[in-house]
Amino acid sequence: MGGFVAVGDLAERFSVTPQTMRRDINTLAGQGLVQRFHGGVGPALSTENVAYTDRQILCREEKRRIARDMARCIPPKSSLFINIGTTTEEVARALRGHERLRVITNNLNVATILTGHANIELIVAGGVVRHRDGGIVGEAAADFIRQFKVDFGIIGISGIDADGTLLDYDYREVRAARAIIDNSRKVFLATDYTKFGRNAMVRLGHLSEIDALFTDRNPPAVLEEVMRESEVALHVAGG
Known part of the structure; x- marks a missing residue:
């Protein structure tokens, strides 16, 4: 959880479909909680x-x-x-x-x-x-x-x-x-x-x-x- 994580790995970890996981990632990225990358997600910035x-x-x-x-x-x-x-x-x-x-x-x-x-x-x-x-x-x-x-x-x-x-x-x-x-x-x-x-x-x-x-x-x-x-x-x- 400290760096980049693939969408597929997250979907498997939380027992949801990749489509659901992408929607969740988009929501979290929009809130500034994570950074979205091609094929996955990484930690957001740590200062705000x-x-x-x-x-x-x-x-x-x-x-x-x-x-x-x-x-x-x-x-x-x-x-x-x-x-x-x-x-x-x-x-x-x-x-x-x-x-x-x-x-x-x-x-x-x-x-x-x-x-x-x-x-x-x-x-x-x-x-x-x-x-x-x-x-x-x-x-x-x-x-x-x-x-x-x-x-x-x-x-x-x-x-x-x-x-x-x-x-x-x-x-x-x-x-x-x-x-x-x-x-x-x-x-x-x-x-x-x-x-x-x-x-x-x-x-x-x-x-x-x-x-x-x-x-x-x-x-x-x-x-x-x-x-x-x-x-x-x-x-x-x-x-």
């Missing part, structure tokens, strides 16, 4: 993420399935962090029926989703608000998060390298996500299949630091091996 409004649409149904799957693993009366990302926002929606949750977030969209639900106590981190997606970033947000120790840290990611490295685009966002990992008893990673092998330039951590990965398709074999060695639970949401 897809626009937030586009990410809201991309793989929306897959993200909702992932979110429902994860929400079933969060018991009532839990404390949790929810960080920045369109997939974690879907997790917030899936949690609205839970009883007596305490949620700490650095995502204004998550705060909006959960506001007004009497069964959820909501705590919002302070810091710099990123205008493009409502994320709260910077050292103040990370310092705020470090004041807590919670049951579950729910995070998203922009890319997972073939060696299991977790990657993102904004070092300020990574500081807050790193604080979430360090201050959660269990860490749940929510990510759709497009993030496997995707490039980004800022290192967050490694798959071995995650307790469970929630996704919509099985990861590439090399990542599954990393997960087995690190005893990371894999949850693949059904269609």
Whole structure:
């Protein structure tokens, strides 16, 4: 997943026709997630993420399935962090029926989703608000998060390298996500299949630091091996 991959190999890997795979590649290339080449596809550039409004649409149904799957693993009366990302926002929606949750977030969209639900106590981190997606970033947000120790840290990611490295685009966002990992008893990673092998330039951590990965398709074999060695639970949401 680190370089060029032929259309035929991808179609076989995901059990779809080459025509379906080409359509998926065209969609991903249009969103800036990959680069399309003759006969195959390669990684996108590593310096800039897809626009937030586009990410809201991309793989929306897959993200909702992932979110429902994860929400079933969060018991009532839990404390949790929810960080920045369109997939974690879907997790917030899936949690609205839970009883007596305490949620700490650095995502204004998550705060909006959960506001007004009497069964959820909501705590919002302070810091710099990123205008493009409502994320709260910077050292103040990370310092705020470090004041807590919670049951579950729910995070998203922009890319997972073939060696299991977790990657993102904004070092300020990574500081807050790193604080979430360090201050959660269990860490749940929510990510759709497009993030496997995707490039980004800022290192967050490694798959071995995650307790469970929630996704919509099985990861590439090399990542599954990393997960087995690190005893990371894999949850693949059904269609």
